[in-house]
C-alpha cells in the first residue's frame with residue numbers, strides 16, 4: 001500500500017498497483033462477463049488488471065476516437081483526491097464513497113488518513129467484483145467499512161445497521177458521488193441527491209463529478225453513449241446546466257463547478273469533460 005502523501009503538488013498522479021497485486025489469495029467471485037462492467041472498464045482505462053476481454057473491447061471502441069483514456073480517468077481521480085484532501089483539512093473525518101469502484105491507490109481512506117488517522121470511510125458499490133475487492137483490500141484497514149448497495153436507494157443505505165454503527169450520523173459527512181451519477185438517469189439522479197441532502201447531518205458536503213457534453217466533440221459523446229449502452233449501466237451525458245441542478249440546495253466551495261482538471265488544479269481540459277464540484281449542504 002502506498003504511503004506517500006497526495007495532493008495538488010503530487011500531480012501528475014502515480015497509481016500504485018502493488019496495492020492490489022499484493023493479495024495473492026484473492027478468489028474471483030461470480031462475475032458476469034457477458035457484458036462490459038462500468039467498474040472493470042474504468043479499471044482498464046486506469047491501467048489496472050481487474051478486467052476482462054469484453055471490458056477491454058468496449059474501452060478500445062472509445063479509444064478509436066480518443067486513443068489515451070488514462071489521463072481522463074486520472075483527472076477524475078485527481079479531483080476526488082483533492083476534494084477529500086480539502087474536506088479533510090476543513091475538519092471532515094467521515095466519508096461515504098458511493099460507487100467506489102475497484103480499489104485504486106490512493107484510495108479515499110489513504111488520502112484522508114494522511115490528514116487524520118482516525119477518519120472513518122464507508123465504501124459502497126453494487127458491482128460484485130468491486131465488493132470482493134473492497135472486502136479483501138479496503139475493509140481490513142482501520143476505520144473502513146465496505147457495503148454492497150445500489151446508491152439509488154439512499155434510505156436503505158442510511159438504515160443499514162453496519163453503516164449506522166460505523167458513522168456518527170450526528171456529525172458532518174463528506175458524501176462522494178464521483179463518476180457515478182453519469183450512470184443514473186437524469187430524474188432519478190436529482191431525486192436521489194435530494195434524498196441524500198435530507199439524510200446527511202448538518203454541515204455535510206457533497207462532492208460530485210460527472211461527464212459533461214459541453215466542450216466535447218459530438219462524435220465522442222455519441223461513441224461513449226453507444227459503447228456504454230451495451231454495458232452494465234448506460235451512460236447519461238449531462239449539459240453544464242443539468243450538472244448544476246445536482247448541486248441545488250448546496251453552496252459550492254471554491255472554485256465552483258469546473259472541469260476535473262481545473263478543480264484546485266491548473267491543467268488543460270481533456271477531450272472528455274468531467275464537471276466537478278463540492279457543495280456544502282444548506
Ligand SMILES: C[S@@+](CC[C@H](N)C(=O)[O-])C[C@H]1O[C@@H](n2cnc3c(N)ncnc32)[C@H](O)[C@@H]1O
Nearest residue numbers: 039042099100101125126127150151178179180
Ligand atoms: C467509473 S467508476 C468510479 C469509481 C470511483 N468513484 C472513481 O471516481 O474513481 C463507477 C462506479 O460506480 C459503480 N456504480 C454504478 N452504478 C451504481 C449504482 N447504482 N449503485 C452503486 N454503485 C454503482 C460502478 O460499479 C463503478 O464501480
